[in-house]
Amino acid sequence: MTEDSGWDIIIEPKSKIFDLKIRELIRYKDLLFLFVRRDLVAQYKQTILGPLWYFIQPVLTTLTYTLIFGNIAGLSTDGLPKMLFYMAGVTCWRYFADSLIKTSDTFTKNAQIFGKVYFPRAIVPMSVTITNLVTFGIQLLLFFGFYGYYKTFQNFQGGIQLEVVFFPVLVIIMMFLGLGVGLMLSALTTKYRDLKFLVTFGVQLLMYSTPVIYPLSSIPEKYKIFILANPMTGIIETFRFMFLGTGELNYGYLGYSALFSFSLFVVGLIVFNRTEKNFMDTV
Amino acid sequence: MKSDVAIKVEGLSKQYRLGVVGTGTISHDLNRWWAQLRGKEDPYLKIGETNDRSQKGTSDYVWSLKDIDFEVKQGEVLGVIGKNGAGKSTLLKILSKVTGPTTGRIMAKGRIGALLEVGTGFHPELTGRENVFLNGAILGMTKMEIKSKLDEIIDFSGCERYIDTPAKRYSSGMTVRLAFAVAAFLEPEILIVDEVLAVGDAEFQKKAIGKMQDVSKGEGRTVLFVSHNMGAVESLCTKCLVLKNGQNSFLGDVPEGVKHYLSNKESKKDLVSRYVEKISLTSLNGVAQDAFFMGEGFNIEILVHGLDVFQGIHVGVFIMDTLNQKVTSFSTAMSKGSSSKHFERELITFSFPNQNLIPSSYVIDISISYKSGGRIEYVADALSFDIIASDIYGTGSYLNTHFGKFFLNGLAKVIEVPQEV
Numbered sequence: 001m002t003e004d005s006g007w008d009i010i011i012e013p014k015s016k017i018f019d020l021k022i023r024e025l026i027r028y029k030d031l032l033f034l035f036v037r038r039d040l041v042a043q044y045k046q047t048i049l050g051p052l053w054y055f056i057q058p059v060l061t062t063l064t065y066t067l068i069f070g071n072i073a074g075l076s077t078d079g080l081p082k083m084l085f086y087m088a089g090v091t092c093w094r095y096f097a098d099s100l101i102k103t104s105d106t107f108t109k110n111a112q113i114f115g116k117v118y119f120p121r122a123i124v125p126m127s128v129t130i131t132n133l134v135t136f137g138i139q140l141l142l143f144f145g146f147y148g149y150y151k152t153f154q155n156f157q158g159g160i161q162l163e164v165v166f167f168p169v170l171v172i173i174m175m176f177l178g179l180g181v182g183l184m185l186s187a188l189t190t191k192y193r194d195l196k197f198l199v200t201f202g203v204q205l206l207m208y209s210t211p212v213i214y215p216l217s218s219i220p221e222k223y224k225i226f227i228l229a230n231p232m233t234g235i236i237e238t239f240r241f242m243f244l245g246t247g248e249l250n251y252g253y254l255g256y257s258a259l260f261s262f263s264l265f266v267v268g269l270i271v272f273n274r275t276e277k278n279f280m281d282t283v
Numbered sequence: 284m285k286s287d288v289a290i291k292v293e294g295l296s297k298q299y300r301l302g303v304v305g306t307g308t309i310s311h312d313l314n315r316w317w318a319q320l321r322g323k324e325d326p327y328l329k330i331g332e333t334n335d336r337s338q339k340g341t342s343d344y345v346w347s348l349k350d351i352d353f354e355v356k357q358g359e360v361l362g363v364i365g366k367n368g369a370g371k372s373t374l375l376k377i378l379s380k381v382t383g384p385t386t387g388r389i390m391a392k393g394r395i396g397a398l399l400e401v402g403t404g405f406h407p408e409l410t411g412r413e414n415v416f417l418n419g420a421i422l423g424m425t426k427m428e429i430k431s432k433l434d435e436i437i438d439f440s441g442c443e444r445y446i447d448t449p450a451k452r453y454s455s456g457m458t459v460r461l462a463f464a465v466a467a468f469l470e471p472e473i474l475i476v477d478e479v480l481a482v483g484d485a486e487f488q489k490k491a492i493g494k495m496q497d498v499s500k501g502e503g504r505t506v507l508f509v510s511h512n513m514g515a516v517e518s519l520c521t522k523c524l525v526l527k528n529g530q531n532s533f534l535g536d537v538p539e540g541v542k543h544y545l546s547n548k549e550s551k552k553d554l555v556s557r558y559v560e561k562i563s564l565t566s567l568n569g570v571a572q573d574a575f576f577m578g579e580g581f582n583i584e585i586l587v588h589g590l591d592v593f594q595g596i597h598v599g600v601f602i603m604d605t606l607n608q609k610v611t612s613f614s615t616a617m618s619k620g621s622s623s624k625h626f627e628r629e630l631i632t633f634s635f636p637n638q639n640l641i642p643s644s645y646v647i648d649i650s651i652s653y654k655s656g657g658r659i660e661y662v663a664d665a666l667s668f669d670i671i672a673s674d675i676y677g678t679g680s681y682l683n684t685h686f687g688k689f690f691l692n693g694l695a696k697v698i699e700v701p702q703e704v
Contacts, residue, residue, distance in 0.1 A: 006392065007291075007390040007391065007392060008391060008392050008393055008394075009389075009390070009391040009392075009393075009394075009395060010388060010389070010390050010391075011377065011378075011380060011383070011384065011388060011389040011390075011391075012383075012384070012388045012389075013383055013384050013385060013386060013387075013388075027423075027425075028420070028423070030420050030424075030425050030426040031417075031420035031421060034416055034417045034420045034426075035417075037413075038406050038409060038413075038417055041408060041409060041413075042406060042408045042409070045408045113403055113404050113421070114381065115376075115381060116381065116403040117379065117381070117397060117403045117404070117421055117422060118379050118380035118381050118397065119421055119423065277382070277383035278382060278383045280376070280381055280382040281299060281300070281382060
């Protein structure tokens, strides 16, 4: 249409389905990092223990798992020290679960600010994912601490593999996965609040279909396909392989996770962008 | 040809669902989807009523905005006025992309910056400086842009001393100042402003209005301004849109628009009086209206009955300002030979061919008393009216209540006086 020429902004009831608004997101990249900074500063101001909370949570979880699943239930840990095995799983899983849970209520939680000013809404869940990355990094340090302890004092034989150079790729896959699911859920929870209850509950259930408390190798062949359908399986197995030397490095599984994560992210962003336009009327 | 149009709105409508959203959401969604599948129109778009708050409707859907068309040229300042619920905020929300329209479209040139409420995204734990960056970024500025304007922003806000203190220690006035300062330096091609000027002290309001004038006049940018402050609308805007129940009720000159808006306000409550049947305001040639320009003459007509039982009485009016202070008064005692003729029903007309009231809202109280001084009845709040600012001096200075209670028609002259030896 020639009539449209010269207009920079056209606001219409429906936008194009495949408009990912990537250019707009790039223009607002400064906002992304300012949000990350804000969340980090705000999170632990005026708490006494401050960032120590980052450590307490995974340590307690790992201890509980070691006691219940390792010692009482006697589940296999692929021959690894129980603490290290569970901590690896817990660290990865927590990052994914936190990203998902914290982004899934983006619209309801930010209704105040979204109601007053426009910026690409996807910036908010993205910033949450990046903020969580910092938490993940700190918990990773804790993991290395335990790793060092087992290596020096407990004569732990396994160790970091050469493939660890691809660790950043693994993190990116994980980011996209958490963000993708979170984007999709946040679009749905605006309209159907019931889903919110399902999310926390569902994430917990999902953990049991992920090799967090058991190794993939302990799964009977006929059930393996169900566990492998979970994209987090490939990620956690690869993580254990990279840092502890057990588990399975299967590029097929990993490729599946990557493809799954990325497609989910794209679909999530589309659904999210469609919702952002009119969510103010339903929230 | 259309090169100077900065923003164009065509057939813009917005439908809202009333009541508790949630019940029946899925069934409505399914209905919509089914209609779409058969290539039919959304069944819920056909229904819906005009948005009259006070009337009980039958439908769950209302049109908060219906078929709004207008365009604003570059450098123009469009004032949007209307009573609460007329659709002003909805219009601004659609323009600023906070929510989408139901039908119609908007086309604009350049960036649209919206100042719907200042201080959006201010975080109490961050310092003033950090908040400037965060708030600026939320409004669409890049870090570089903010950095280059940081000194100006801080200076404009007048919060220099507190800039490295967390915002939670700020007074509400300071937060607003800082937030407005950020927004003032946003520099979009199209600026949308809503009621920001209602906050802050008088000095800061002046500063804010000055900045907005610079934005439109000096820098040639387009401004859409929504306010209840008629004085601000008149002094800032070059064009005006009056919304009523979500529909375009007037589009054109500012003084005419303000008058149109003020004359269409909700009718006053019933008069509670034993003797006064009716009070009305008319223009000098007898047309009923309740808003007048500065200096425009008017008549007050009071219909009374049952006063024939009293001997020697006077009927008068007090004109009260918004603070319920007497501004002036007039009565039959001040006009020769106008005291009651002792008919059962009488019409008393006070005629003021010219008046010097400052632009503001006024209330008329009626007083009926004996000539000797005793009071028979006092009717407070009998009628209200507005005086609208106009450029009577031809100098572009619009008066408001800050200037006093009355205006003078005067002349100012400046001549040089040589130093006396």
